[in-house]
Amino acid sequence: MAENTITTRSLGIASEGVKDQYADGKAAKVWQIFIGDKKSRTQNYKNFLVGLLKKHGCKRILDVACGTGIDSIMLLEEGFEVVSIDASDKMLKYALKERWNRRREESFDKWIIEEANWITLYDDIEDLVGNGFDAVICLGNSFAHLLDNFGDQREQMQALRNFEKCVKPGGLLLIDHRNYDDIMDTGKTATKCIYYNSQHTTDIKTSVLYVAGRPALVTLDYLIDISSADDDKRDTIIEDSISEFRLSYYPHRLRVFKEMLRKAFGENATSKIYGDFKELDDIEVPNFYIHVVEKSSTIF
Numbered sequence: 487m488a489e490n491t492i493t494t495r496s497l498g499i500a501s502e503g504v505k506d507q508y509a510d511g512k513a514a515k516v517w518q519i520f521i522g523d524k525k526s527r528t529q530n531y532k533n534f535l536v537g538l539l540k541k542h543g544c545k546r547i548l549d550v551a552c553g554t555g556i557d558s559i560m561l562l563e564e565g566f567e568v569v570s571i572d573a574s575d576k577m578l579k580y581a582l583k584e585r586w587n588r589r590r591e592e593s594f595d596k597w598i599i600e601e602a603n604w605i606t607l608y609d610d611i612e613d614l615v616g617n618g619f620d621a622v623i624c625l626g627n628s629f630a631h632l633l634d635n636f637g638d639q640r641e642q643m644q645a646l647r648n649f650e651k652c653v654k655p656g657g658l659l660l661i662d663h664r665n666y667d668d669i670m671d672t673g674k675t676a677t678k679c680i681y682y683n684s685q686h687t688t689d690i691k692t693s694v695l696y697v698a699g700r701p702a703l704v705t706l707d708y709l710i711d712i713s714s715a716d717d718d719k720r721d722t723i724i725e726d727s728i729s730e731f732r733l734s735y736y737p738h739r740l741r742v743f744k745e746m747l748r749k750a751f752g753e754n755a756t757s758k759i760y761g762d763f764k765e766l767d768d769i770e771v772p773n774f775y776i777h778v779v780e781k782s783s784t785i786f
């Protein structure tokens with residue numbers, strides 16, 4: 487059963503110094519199952535993402551929330567050069583394992599995986615940034631993990647500024663968040679969506695914490711029934727048939743998030759918002775908003 491008290495996160499601190507919600511290993515262990523079938527997950531947006539990156543001539547991609555590596559692996563398979571970072575060693579463990587298993591494939595042999603966090607990202611990987619990546623991606627509702635510790639979203643702005651510094655002039659940032667406007671209105675989170683589509687996810691309990699009358703934190707309690715999951719997707723140390731884990735998010739409002747991106751990238755950047763990787767007009771209530779920002783090619 488999900489607890490009725492809100493403990494915002496597990497107690498782990500990644501070696502990077504940021505709070506690591508995945509440090510207890512609970513979510514990491516079942517992440518491959520939570521994601522659902524890998525091919526059908528990425529199929530939901532592969533054409534969109536790969537098409538967009540190719541249209542912009544992108545070759546070198548930085549995945550700033552690679553987790554177990556799902557999007558990075560898809561991009562490597564599609565011929566991109568990928569640098570992947572994440573703050574959680576528990577999640578990176580699975581990406582590193584895949585890299586090792588496929589090291590004889592040239593693209594996997596060249597795949598760079600680093601532990602780093604968004605708050606100090608540019609300094610952490612400056613030598614890898616060079617003149618900037620053609621595109622930076624931050625997908626799967628990852629950015630919302632960065633909570634608002636000071637009540638003024640300063641750390642989130644700092645992270646977005648770091649992302650901007652990693653993008654070359656004229657390059658792209660693709661970043662998403664769940665539709666928190668809808669979650670606030672309905673108090674519900676879809677158990678199935680473009681990214682997380684497992685037949686094993688039986689429930690996501692949504693709790694919203696208000697501070698001074700404003701929603702400050704959304705806590706999701708995930709219930710995954712792993713009894714019938716394929717053995718190769720089950721971590722050997724999972725013994726129970728039901729897995730529960732809790733993750734907390736900052737509820738980004740679409741309007742506010744758009745404004746934060748504008749501040750980070752400046753007036754001369756262009757941006758477009760998609761709903762579940764479709765044109766906004768084509769979808770009534772998207773589960774996810776995906777922001778595509780093109781950095782100005784002029785350096786001021």
Ligand SMILES: C[S@@+](CC[C@H](N)C(=O)[O-])C[C@H]1O[C@@H](n2cnc3c(N)ncnc32)[C@H](O)[C@@H]1O
Nearest residue numbers: 551552553572573574577603604625626628631
């Ligand atoms: C929801 S998971 C998504 C992973 C992957 N993109 C996917 O879709 O499966 C979010 C990831 O963001 C990482 N993350 C959260 N806060 C971070 C931070 N401040 N710096 C770097 N990574 C962070 C977590 O460790 C986690 O692996």
